[in-house]
Amino acid sequence: MKNFDVVIVGAGPAGGHGARLLAKLGYQVLLVEQHENFSQNIFSSAATPRETLTRFDLPVEVVASFWQKVRVITTNVNRSWESEQSLGAVFDFAKLRAFLAEEVEINGGEVWLGCRYVQHQQKQGKTLVLLKKRGGETIIVATKILVDATGYARKVIYEHKQAKPDFLKGTGIEYLIEVETEKYQKYADSLTFFLGYKWMPAGYSWIFPMGNNRLKVGAAIINEEHKIVKEIKPLKYYINLVLKEYIKQYKIIDVHGSILQYSMGLKDIYYRDNIVAIGDAVSTVNFLGGEGIRHGMEGAEIAVKYLAGYLKNQLADFSEYQKEMQQRFALKWNLSEQISRRVYLEYSDGKIDKGVAYLTHLTTEEMMEVLFNYKFDQVPRGIGKYLLQKIRSWLQGVWRCVF
Numbered sequence: 001m002k003n004f005d006v007v008i009v010g011a012g013p014a015g016g017h018g019a020r021l022l023a024k025l026g027y028q029v030l031l032v033e034q035h036e037n038f039s040q041n042i043f044s045s046a047a048t049p050r051e052t053l054t055r056f057d058l059p060v061e062v063v064a065s066f067w068q069k070v071r072v073i074t075t076n077v078n079r080s081w082e083s084e085q086s087l088g089a090v091f092d093f094a095k096l097r098a099f100l101a102e103e104v105e106i107n108g109g110e111v112w113l114g115c116r117y118v119q120h121q122q123k124q125g126k127t128l129v130l131l132k133k134r135g136g137e138t139i140i141v142a143t144k145i146l147v148d149a150t151g152y153a154r155k156v157i158y159e160h161k162q163a164k165p166d167f168l169k170g171t172g173i174e175y176l177i178e179v180e181t182e183k184y185q186k187y188a189d190s191l192t193f194f195l196g197y198k199w200m201p202a203g204y205s206w207i208f209p210m211g212n213n214r215l216k217v218g219a220a221i222i223n224e225e226h227k228i229v230k231e232i233k234p235l236k237y238y239i240n241l242v243l244k245e246y247i248k249q250y251k252i253i254d255v256h257g258s259i260l261q262y263s264m265g266l267k268d269i270y271y272r273d274n275i276v277a278i279g280d281a282v283s284t285v286n287f288l289g290g291e292g293i294r295h296g297m298e299g300a301e302i303a304v305k306y307l308a309g310y311l312k313n314q315l316a317d318f319s320e321y322q323k324e325m326q327q328r329f330a331l332k333w334n335l336s337e338q339i340s341r342r343v344y345l346e347y348s349d350g351k352i353d354k355g356v357a358y359l360t361h362l363t364t365e366e367m368m369e370v371l372f373n374y375k376f377d378q379v380p381r382g383i384g385k386y387l388l389q390k391i392r393s394w395l396q397g398v399w400r401c402v403f
Contacts, residue, residue, distance in 0.1 A: 014279025
């Protein structure tokens with residue numbers, strides 16, 4: 001039976017980055033992934049600001065495409081913000097996870113693909129983890145710390161049939177398509193979002209560039225009743241609507257989907273004895289836009305500090321990890337949740353149109369702060385500029401009438 005300092009279940013961005021950091025610190029790490037390769041289960045829109053690459057020491061090889069423009073289309077409004085320089089990237093999700101796993105192995109850790117977590121138990125002072133390889137082979141390993149990085153499934157941190165907190169749930173479906181070069185160039189430098197009743201009444205849709213004449217076209221919905229729209233069509237209807245009106249000719253390469261479960265008020269279980277949860281397993285995701293990659297990696301870095309402290313016998317538990325995570329994320333995450341409920345479930349179509357019209361008066365830098373740093377205090381500036389413009393137009397009209 002093999003012994004490890006840390007076993008991490010789930011090789012997504014949080015699990016992979018956490019394993020990478022621990023391996024670099026010299027700990028014996030095992031990263032477990034249920035899929036046989038990273039091209040499986042590739043759902044993630046994976047848009048991120050440019051500084052993410054530097055912040056987490058990621059190579060350009062994991063990027064599918066860079067973008068320098070954000071476009072928002074509602075039922076009646078079409079607005080955009082752009083820069084002469086690259087504003088951000090869309091990751092190749094498979095290459096990102098493969099890179100992190102390779103880093104784990106380069107630094108002395110182990111990565112087991114096609115290996116599914118079954119259960120764990122405490123025995124004679126050790127945590128024994130039961131894993132099952134593809135084909136049915138069962139393996140038992142021992143570890144000092146077991147980490148749940150299984151995302152919304154939360155397979156490890158919750159005991160069998162243990163009650164979970166209330167979740168705000170979302171569902172997304174995404175098409176990876178191939179288009180002609182001329183069509184691709186229209187979207188190659190942009191993140192395009194669709195809001196409003198026409199495009200997705202209880203969520204949003206999108207078109208993201210993936211390089212090599214490929215685009216991601218998807219839609220996501222909050223799984224709760226809309227306050228105004230009583231009949232919402234299936235997700236694929238809204239994706240096909242975007243394809244019909246904006247893409248027209250395309251070849252479908254892949255269709256994939258996923259679920260997001262966000263604990264309202266961040267009431268997840270962060271740890272239990274020597275079991276620790278990271279990433280989406282503790283709701284480390286912005287529910288307003290569904291962005292989770294860089295936040296999951298940031299949360300993994302926070303966790304690694306406390307995992308190392310525990311392994312050095314400097315900490316008796318992980319209460320400080322939970323405290324720091326909630327201090328870092330709770331305020332902006334709770335605000336994002338409240339805004340997402342209002343925008344996606346309560347606003348009228350006209351109010352969504354008007355809101356995007358307000359945002360038009362933000363600079364590109366201010367819009368980036370709203371989208372990726374959740375600085376919603378920028379929005380009143382847009383409203384002020386909008387009203388000022390209206391007043392100026394009115395005064396000009398009066399001036400023309402008088403003179």
